[in-house]
Amino acid sequence: MAKTVNVWLDGHHVEVPDTMTIIEAADKYGVHIPRLCYHPDLPPTANCGVCVVEVSGNPTPKRACCTPVAEGMKITTNSNKLRSYRKTLTEMILSHHDVKCPTCSANNKCELQSLANNLGVNPDALPNIMPNTPIDDSSLSIVRDVTKCIACGRCVTVCNEVQTVYALTFSDRGIHAHIDTAFSNGIANSPCVNCGQCTVYCPTGALRERNDLDGVWEAILDPTKHVVVQEAPAIRVSLAEEFGMELGTVTAKKMYAALRKIGFDAIMDTNFTADLTILEEGTECVTKLKSGSKRPLITSCSPGWIKFMETYYPDLADCVSTAKSPMSMFGVLAKTYYTQEHGLDPANIVSVAIMPCTAKKFEAARPELRDSGYQDTDFVLTTREFIRMIKEAGIDFKEIKEEDADEGMSFYTGAGTIFGATGGVMEAAIRSAYTLVTGEELEAIDIMAVRGLKGVKEATIPVPGFGDLRVVVAHGLSNARIVMDKIREGLATTGESPWHFVEIMACPGGCVGGGGQPYGNNMAMRARRGEGLYKEDRNLPIRKSHHNPEVTRIYERFLGSPNSPLAVKLLHTHYFERSVNTGQIIKEATHKHH
Amino acid sequence: MYKEICNKYAPTKDNLIYILHDIQDTHPQHYISEEAVEVVSEYLKVPANHIFGVLTFYSMYSTKPRGTNIIRLCESPPCYIKGSDNILRKLKTMLSVNVGETTKDGAFTLELAACLGVCGNAPVMMVNDDVYGDLTEEKIEEIIGKIRGGN
Numbered sequence: 001m002a003k004t005v006n007v008w009l010d011g012h013h014v015e016v017p018d019t020m021t022i023i024e025a026a027d028k029y030g031v032h033i034p035r036l037c038y039h040p041d042l043p044p045t046a047n048c049g050v051c052v053v054e055v056s057g058n059p060t061p062k063r064a065c066c067t068p069v070a071e072g073m074k075i076t077t078n079s080n081k082l083r084s085y086r087k088t089l090t091e092m093i094l095s096h097h098d099v100k101c102p103t104c105s106a107n108n109k110c111e112l113q114s115l116a117n118n119l120g121v122n123p124d125a126l127p128n129i130m131p132n133t134p135i136d137d138s139s140l141s142i143v144r145d146v147t148k149c150i151a152c153g154r155c156v157t158v159c160n161e162v163q164t165v166y167a168l169t170f171s172d173r174g175i176h177a178h179i180d181t182a183f184s185n186g187i188a189n190s191p192c193v194n195c196g197q198c199t200v201y202c203p204t205g206a207l208r209e210r211n212d213l214d215g216v217w218e219a220i221l222d223p224t225k226h227v228v229v230q231e232a233p234a235i236r237v238s239l240a241e242e243f244g245m246e247l248g249t250v251t252a253k254k255m256y257a258a259l260r261k262i263g264f265d266a267i268m269d270t271n272f273t274a275d276l277t278i279l280e281e282g283t284e285c286v287t288k289l290k291s292g293s294k295r296p297l298i299t300s301c302s303p304g305w306i307k308f309m310e311t312y313y314p315d316l317a318d319c320v321s322t323a324k325s326p327m328s329m330f331g332v333l334a335k336t337y338y339t340q341e342h343g344l345d346p347a348n349i350v351s352v353a354i355m356p357c358t359a360k361k362f363e364a365a366r367p368e369l370r371d372s373g374y375q376d377t378d379f380v381l382t383t384r385e386f387i388r389m390i391k392e393a394g395i396d397f398k399e400i401k402e403e404d405a406d407e408g409m410s411f412y413t414g415a416g417t418i419f420g421a422t423g424g425v426m427e428a429a430i431r432s433a434y435t436l437v438t439g440e441e442l443e444a445i446d447i448m449a450v451r452g453l454k455g456v457k458e459a460t461i462p463v464p465g466f467g468d469l470r471v472v473v474a475h476g477l478s479n480a481r482i483v484m485d486k487i488r489e490g491l492a493t494t495g496e497s498p499w500h501f502v503e504i505m506a507c508p509g510g511c512v513g514g515g516g517q518p519y520g521n522n523m524a525m526r527a528r529r530g531e532g533l534y535k536e537d538r539n540l541p542i543r544k545s546h547h548n549p550e551v552t553r554i555y556e557r558f559l560g561s562p563n564s565p566l567a568v569k570l571l572h573t574h575y576f577e578r579s580v581n582t583g584q585i586i587k588e589a590t591h592k593h594h
Numbered sequence: 595m596y597k598e599i600c601n602k603y604a605p606t607k608d609n610l611i612y613i614l615h616d617i618q619d620t621h622p623q624h625y626i627s628e629e630a631v632e633v634v635s636e637y638l639k640v641p642a643n644h645i646f647g648v649l650t651f652y653s654m655y656s657t658k659p660r661g662t663n664i665i666r667l668c669e670s671p672p673c674y675i676k677g678s679d680n681i682l683r684k685l686k687t688m689l690s691v692n693v694g695e696t697t698k699d700g701a702f703t704l705e706l707a708a709c710l711g712v713c714g715n716a717p718v719m720m721v722n723d724d725v726y727g728d729l730t731e732e733k734i735e736e737i738i739g740k741i742r743g744g745n
Binding site: 160166167168169170171172173180181182183190191580581 | 632635643644
């Protein structure tokens with residue numbers, strides 16, 4: 001039990017629990033201590049030293065991020081001595097940094113840039129002794145530029161502790177200490193699952209997505225190409241914050257208007273294929289439940305999770321839904337159903353996906369995802385790239401007049417939109433699976449037990465004619481490990497999984513917390529974006545995927561029925577076993593049956 | 595063979611550095627290969643990136659193949675004041691290598707070390723497990739020649 005202690009912050013008396021660190025107490029009472037490596041979502045690493053404060057009874061300053069408060073502590077956060085320390089430390093960090101702010105992807109978002117500016121440091125105080133290390137651009141998703149790295153260690157913490165992926169590590173020591181992959185083999189030859197959480201937590205531009213904007217602009221400006229665009233659920237609640245609107249505002253119609261102004265030929269929506277995913281995955285789930293299988297069905301939307309499963313749990317690959325992700329379903333349909341409906345040649349289609357995700361770039365390049373006869377998805381842009389595109393096009397996003405998407409593969413229900421938040425796929429699936437099993441409609445469709453930011457969320461849903469449907473939701477890969485280990489253990493000991501249906505998202509918070517989302521966000525901001533999606537769900541006229549008229553239409557006109565042979569051919573996939581050291585394919589873990 | 599070395603130790607994380615030393619000491623090229631790390635990683639259930647972090651943190655480990663004999667010249671201030679820079683120059687020219695490199699015949703690898711704890715005899719170097727103090731350029735020729743001859 002935490003005790004309350006009396007602490008004096010710059011002379012102001014406050015009472016705080018003794019479990020807090022000085023920086024947490026200061027943040028709680030609005031006293032700003034300059035910091036660089038500290039992040040409220042992550043355990044402190046005390047690498048940079050910028051957050052030093054003076055504490056009564058101590059001859060030397062203490063780092064506020066890792067010093068717990070204690071009874072009677074008198075803390076000074078600002079003095080000439082501290083200002084001088086902080087300046088010197090920042091100058092030393094800058095001497096190791098490739099200061100090319102105007103062209104850096106983190107410009108105006110960089111925590112080092114704003115710290116240096118706020119502290120008024122002298123940029124020429126120390127000579128620049130930046131090591132000449134080449135950029136690691138081996139990955140399809142993530143670029144690592146050591147010349148911009150300040151070795152704060154946030155990416156190492158996120159990669160190893162939050163995500164348990166074990167791709168990044170500290171290497172060497174002292175002045176030579178830097179961040180690397182094992183044997184400097186590069187991200188593409190590490191167990192990296194491309195989740196991109198390292199890019200979100202990086203305080204500078206040292207970790208960023210691979211830039212695919214040029215290819216997209218080229219296609220848009222090529223009159224022979226018909227460029228179709230889809231946007232993931234999370235995008236519509238992640239743009240407002242970048243354009244002077246309230247965080248989490250739903251801006252779907254402004255997003256469509258911006259896309260049209262940029263010059264995309266057909267503005268569609270991933271939310272449509274999210275609804276379609278529910279029909280495909282829900283039918284798969286119901287078939288599995290009815291067969292009496294003791295093995296669970298696990299969702300397959302999150303490409304970071306899929307590569308993680310292929311690397312660390314290939315023995316459970318048969319438990320993962322064969323349904324492609326909503327993005328890849330859209331990709332294959334854009335070059336089959338869409339072209340057929342509009343009399344277009346699929347060879348001229350360029351399919352672009354705007355995703356909150358860096359791992360989607362890797363997914364799009366998977367050679368098995370070419371069931372249209374072409375690469376199903378040609379380009380993936382992250383939310384950050386899309387924001388740059390809007391700015392490059394000179395669009396006043398806040399003021400742009402709202403427009404609708406083009407008709408067809410853009411219609412969506414509330415179930416489709418909540419895919420963007422942790423628990424959303426589960427909730428959407430339950431809304432429809434209930435009907436698929438019982439033939440009746442579920443009335444209480446707000447399934448609160450699977451919402452929110454708790455790492456592992458369990459729920460039991462009584463389904464007449466089946467019994468209790470046991471489900472679990474995990475977000476963040478360390479939480480995924482907890483769930484997967486329990487499934488593995490259950491299957492090995494009792495022969496039965498503790499749950500029937502499992503939702504896993506690689507990123508903490510789900511897609512609203514994706515690795516391609518705007519820089520500088522934290523768990524609290526991710527929650528606000530998620531609330532935006534649930535708000536949109538409440539306000540939509542249709543809230544169940546199986547009532548989406550365009551989904552009904554695509555089955556009538558093209559696919560036949562859920563899990564039909566054509567649906568299986570186009571909308572389902574198979575998985576591989578990968579090396580835990582290199583991430584490379586060892587062999588097929590499941591096979592695609594036609 | 596890496597698996598055999600691992601099997602001599604209990605599969606607990608605290609044995610990591612002992613296993614790594616054993617692998618390095620028994621390898622003819624005195625280093626720890628990527629392949630060895632993969633075996634150790636599987637044996638101890640410690641991710642390869644963590645082992646790489648350990649290998650690069652401690653200067654006594656090498657991830658690159660090295661020569662039969664490893665020279666570690668002290669670069670700390672007492673040795674420097676007593677002329678270790680001249681000794682280093684002598685070693686570099688005599689062996690035709692830079693720091694961190696191995697001679698063409700694979701006989702010597704030249705490395706720098708932090709204090710070897712024999713400051714009274716500065717400048718100091720170690721060749722394998724032997725310490726040589728009060729070094730002069732002449733002494734270097736003699737030591738290297740002796741080891742070469744001994745081989």
